[in-house]
Amino acid sequence: xxxxxxxxxxxxxxxxxxxxxxxxxxxxxxxxxxxxxxxxxxxxxxxxxxxxxxxxxxxxxxxxxxxxxxxxxxxxxxxxxxxxxxxxxxxxxxxxxxxxxxxxxxxxxxxxxxxxxxxxxxxxxxxxxxxxxxxxxxxxxxxxxxxxxxxxxxxxxxxxxxxxxxxxxxxxxxxxxxxxxxxxxxxxxxxxxxxxxxxxxxxxxxxxxxxxxxxxxxxxxxxxxxxxxxxxxxxxxxxxxxxxxxxxxxxxxxxxxxxxxxxxxxxxxxxxxxxxxxxxxxxxxxxxxxxxxxxxxxxxxxxxxxxxxxxxxxxxxxxxxxxxxxxxxxxxxxxxxxxxxxxxxxxxxxxxxxxxxxxxxxxxxxxxxxxxxxxxxxx
Amino acid sequence: xxxxxxxxxxxxxxxxxxxxxxxxxxxxxxxxxxxxxxxxxxxxxxxxxxxxxxxxxxxxxxxxxxxxxxxxxxxxxxxxxxxxxxxxxxxxxxxxxxxxxxxxxxxxxxxxxxxxxxxxxxxxxxxxxxxxxxxxxxxxxxxxxxxxxxxxxxxxxxxxxxxxxxxxxxxxxxxxxxxxxxxxxxxxxxxxxxxxxxxxxxxxxxxxxxxxxxxxxxxxxxxxxxxxxxxxxxxxxxxxxxxxxxxxxxxxxxxxxxxxxxxxxxxxxxxxxxxxxxxxxxxxxxxxxxxxxxxxxxxxxxxxxxxxxxxxxxxxxxxxxxxxxxxxxxxxxxxxxxxxxxxxxxxxxxxxxxxxxxxxxxxxxxxxxxxxxxxxxxx
Numbered sequence: 001x002x003x004x005x006x007x008x009x010x011x012x013x014x015x016x017x018x019x020x021x022x023x024x025x026x027x028x029x030x031x032x033x034x035x036x037x038x039x040x041x042x043x044x045x046x047x048x049x050x051x052x053x054x055x056x057x058x059x060x061x062x063x064x065x066x067x068x069x070x071x072x073x074x075x076x077x078x079x080x081x082x083x084x085x086x087x088x089x090x091x092x093x094x095x096x097x098x099x100x101x102x103x104x105x106x107x108x109x110x111x112x113x114x115x116x117x118x119x120x121x122x123x124x125x126x127x128x129x130x131x132x133x134x135x136x137x138x139x140x141x142x143x144x145x146x147x148x149x150x151x152x153x154x155x156x157x158x159x160x161x162x163x164x165x166x167x168x169x170x171x172x173x174x175x176x177x178x179x180x181x182x183x184x185x186x187x188x189x190x191x192x193x194x195x196x197x198x199x200x201x202x203x204x205x206x207x208x209x210x211x212x213x214x215x216x217x218x219x220x221x222x223x224x225x226x227x228x229x230x231x232x233x234x235x236x237x238x239x240x241x242x243x244x245x246x247x248x249x250x251x252x253x254x255x256x257x258x259x260x261x262x263x264x265x266x267x268x269x270x271x272x273x274x275x276x277x278x279x280x281x282x283x284x285x286x287x288x289x290x291x292x293x294x295x296x297x298x299x300x301x302x303x304x305x306x307x308x309x310x311x312x313x314x315x316x317x318x319x320x321x322x323x324x325x326x327x328x329x330x331x332x333x334x335x336x337x338x339x340x341x342x343x344x345x346x347x348x349x350x351x352x353x354x355x356x357x358x359x360x361x362x363x364x365x366x367x368x369x370x371x372x373x374x375x376x377x378x379x
Numbered sequence: 380x381x382x383x384x385x386x387x388x389x390x391x392x393x394x395x396x397x398x399x400x401x402x403x404x405x406x407x408x409x410x411x412x413x414x415x416x417x418x419x420x421x422x423x424x425x426x427x428x429x430x431x432x433x434x435x436x437x438x439x440x441x442x443x444x445x446x447x448x449x450x451x452x453x454x455x456x457x458x459x460x461x462x463x464x465x466x467x468x469x470x471x472x473x474x475x476x477x478x479x480x481x482x483x484x485x486x487x488x489x490x491x492x493x494x495x496x497x498x499x500x501x502x503x504x505x506x507x508x509x510x511x512x513x514x515x516x517x518x519x520x521x522x523x524x525x526x527x528x529x530x531x532x533x534x535x536x537x538x539x540x541x542x543x544x545x546x547x548x549x550x551x552x553x554x555x556x557x558x559x560x561x562x563x564x565x566x567x568x569x570x571x572x573x574x575x576x577x578x579x580x581x582x583x584x585x586x587x588x589x590x591x592x593x594x595x596x597x598x599x600x601x602x603x604x605x606x607x608x609x610x611x612x613x614x615x616x617x618x619x620x621x622x623x624x625x626x627x628x629x630x631x632x633x634x635x636x637x638x639x640x641x642x643x644x645x646x647x648x649x650x651x652x653x654x655x656x657x658x659x660x661x662x663x664x665x666x667x668x669x670x671x672x673x674x675x676x677x678x679x680x681x682x683x684x685x686x687x688x689x690x691x692x693x694x695x696x697x698x699x700x701x702x703x704x705x706x707x708x709x710x711x712x713x714x715x716x717x718x719x720x721x722x723x724x725x726x727x728x729x730x731x732x733x734x735x736x737x738x739x740x741x742x743x744x745x746x747x748x749x750x751x752x753x754x755x756x757x758x
Contacts, residue, residue, distance in 0.1 A: 004700075006699075006701050006704060006717045007699050007701075007717055007719055007720070007721055022408070025408075025428075026405060026408070026409075029401070029404075029405070029427060029428055029719075030405075030714075030716055030717070031715070031716075031717045032424075032717040032718065032719035045411075048408060048428060048429070048430060049404075049408055049427060049428045050427070051427060277659075280656075280711070280712050280735065281714075289708070294705065294708050295705060295708045295709035297708070297711075297714075298711040298712055300711070300712075302681045302682055302735075303681055320385075320386050321383075322385050322386075325385060326673065326674060329668070329673050329674045329676070330674035332659070332676075332677040332679070333659050333677055333679075335409075335660075335676075336410065337409055337410075338385045338386055338409070338410045338411040339411065340386055340408075340411035341386070342386055356659065356681075
C-alpha cells in the first residue's frame with residue numbers, strides 16, 4: 001500500500017496524545033501522512049502536528065469506535081485504551097496495530113507473566129492472586145498490581161506482612177526479587193508482512209527513589225555474547241505475541257548472566273528515545289513503518305548515546321521552567337526534547353535529553369554533567 | 380532569554396510556509412516553542428505543526444506588519460517578503476533575523492555582487508545593467524535578472540546577441556562564465572550574541588537541464604586545505620553582512636583552485652538538508668538557535684551523506700504519487716522527506732532523500748540507485 005500513503009487521502013489514527021504520540025508525528029509530518037490523534041485534552045503534546053485532533057476519552061468504547069471508523073490504520077501510544085472498541089474495529093476491517101489480542105495479553109501483568117510461562121520465555125518466578133493476602137512466599141518479594149501500573153506506580157517491595165496492609169483490593173502478582181546486575185531493554189520491530197529486526201541492547205539506570213529510568217545507555221556495556229542472546233530473546237517474545245509494531249522488551253541480567261524478561265510495551269518506549277539522535281532509523285519512524293507495513297529501516301547506531309529523562313523536581317508544581325537549559329544547549333552533542341506539558345509536578349516526565357559522543361563512557365560522563373545542570377522547576 | 384522560550388508564552392514568527400518553514404517546525408515542536416507561520420495558502424507544507432497559521436501575503440506591507448506585531452522574534456524561510464514592513468517592525472522593537480538591511484543587500488543580485496566587490500570577497504567578474512543590451516563583454520556570458528530569480532529561473536547563458544532578445548526589460552547583471560571544477564557551499568551559523576560556526580563544505584551536482592541541484596554531497600570530495608579556505612571565506616561573507624541566522628554561501632572552485640562566491644541565502648538551504656540525518660545539529664535547529672540567540676550546536680558530521688532532490692517528473696502535472704518510494708524505504712540509511720505539496724508539476728521541488736553510509740563514495744553510489752528507483756509522477 002506504500003505509495004498511496006504519502007500526500008494522499010490515507011489516514012493513520014493514534015490513540016493517545018502524549019509525548020510518544022507527539023514524537024510519532026515527526027515521522028508523519030516528514031512523510032506527509034495524514035494523522036488523526038485522539039486524547040482527552042487539547043493541551044496534549046500531540047495536539048500540534050496532528051492533521052485532525054479529536055478531544056475524546058481513549059478509554060470510552062463509543063469514542064474510540066467513532067474515532068477508529070475515520071481512519072485506515074489505527075495505532076496507540078499508550079496501552080490504556082478501550083480494547084473492546086479495538087476488537088470491534090478489527091471486525092469492521094480497520095487495521096489495528098497492536099491488535100486487541102496482544103493488548104489484552106499485555107496490559108494485565110498476571111496475563112503477561114502467565115503468557116511467558118506458557119511460551120517458555122524466562123521470567124522471574126511469580127504467583128497470581130485475586131487480591132493481596134499472606135502466602136508462603138518468603139520475604140522480600142515484589143507486589144505488582146495486575147492492571148493500571150505505570151512508571152513505578154502499582155509496584156512495591158514487600159518486606160514483611162505489614163507491607164501488605166495498605167495495598168489496593170485488586171488482582172496482583174507476587175514476584176521473586178531478582179538479584180540483577182543490570183536492567184536491559186531490546187526494541188523489536190515487526191511489520192505486518194512479518195519482517196523483523198531488533199535495535200541494539202540498551203542499559204537502564206533507574207532513579208533510586210522515583211523508580212523511573214534516569215539514564216538509558218546505547219549500547220549497553222555488556223559483552224557481545226550476552227547482547228546477542230538478549231536480541232534473540234526479544235525476537236522470541238515478539239514472535240510469541242505475533243505482534244505488529246514496536247515491542248520494547250525489558251529484561252534483567254542476573255548475577256549469573258541469565259536473562260529474564262521483566263515486562264514489555266507494544267509501542268515506542270522510553271528506552272528507545274536515544275534513537276532519534278543515536279540510530280539511523282529512530283523508533284518512532286520504525287513504529288510508523290511497522291504499522292503501515294512499510295519496509296523496516298536500519299537499526300544501526302550512528303553514535304553512542306545516553307538518554308536522560310527530564311522529570312519534575314520535587315517541591316515544584318505549576319508552570320514549568322527549564323532551569324539551565326541554555327547551559328546544556330551549549331554542550332556539543334546534547335539535544336533536549338521538551339514534551340510540551342505546561343505544568344510540572346514532582347517526577348512528572350516533562351522531556352528528555354540525548355547526549356551523543358564518540359564513545360559510551362564519554363557520553364555517560366556528559367550525561368551526568370547535563371543532569372547536574374538542568375532542573376525542571378516551576379516559575 | 381533562553382529559559383523563557385520553552386513551553387512558555389514566547390512566540391516565534393516565520394514568514395513563508397514552504398518546506399523550509401516546515402522543517403524549522405521540527406525543532407520548535409521538539410522544544411515546544413510557540414510558532415506562528417504566515418503564508419498565502421493554508422495548503423502550505425508548514426500549515427500542520429505551526430501553533431497558529433495566518434493566511435496572508437508575505438509580500439504585503441500591512442499583512443506582514445500585522446503578523447509581525449504578534450510575535451517576539453521574526454524570521455523568514457524565503458527572501459521574497461515585504462522588507463519595508465520588516466524595517467518598520469525592527470523600529471517597533473521586534474527582533475527580526477535576518478535583518479531588513481541584510482535582506483535588502485541580498486535579494487537583489489546586482490546589489491549582492493556589488494557588496495562582494497566592496498568587501499573584497501572574490502566573485503566572478505560582472506557588470507550591472509538597468510536593462511539587457513549589447514555591451515562589449517565577450518560571449519558567452521551569464522545573464523541574471525537582479526530580482527525574482529529562483530531555482531534556475533532568471534538565469535540564462537548568452538552565446539550571441541540574439542540570446543538577448545527575449546529577456547525581460549528589467550535590471551540585471553552580466554557575469555563571466557566561470558570554468559569551474561566544482562560548485563561548493565558552506566553554511567555559516569551566527570547567533571545574535573555573535574557566536575559563529577560553519578558546517579563542513581558540501582559539493583553540489585546540478586541537473587544539466589533543470590539547473591537545479593541534483594545531488595549534494597557532504598563532505599565535499601576536496602582536499603582539506605581547500606575545505607579550510609572555503610569555510611574561512613564563508614565566515615568572511617557572514618561577517619561582512621553582520622548577519623544573524625544561517626547564511627548559505629555558494630561558491631565555485633575554479634580550475635586553478637580559486638574560490639569565488641556565487642550567491643548567498645540568509646536561511647536554511649537546500650545544500651544543508653543532508654544535515655537532518657548527517658550532522659549532530661541539523662541546519663533547521665541551528666537556524667532556530669541563531670535567531671533565538673541560543674548557543675550554537677555542533678556542526679560535526681555523524682555520517683557521510685548525499686541528498687537527492689525529488690522534483691516532479693516531466694510530463695506529469697496533478698495529484699502526486701511517489702512511485703518506487705517503498706523500494707527506497709527498503710534500502711539501509713535512506714530517508715525520504717515528502718514536503719506535502721499535493722500537486723506535482725515538472726521540476727517542482729516535492730521532497731528530498733538523504734542517503735547516509737560509512738563513506739561518501741558508497742553514499743553517492745546508493746544515491747544514484749535511489750534516483751533510478753523513485754519517480755515523482757501524477758496519479
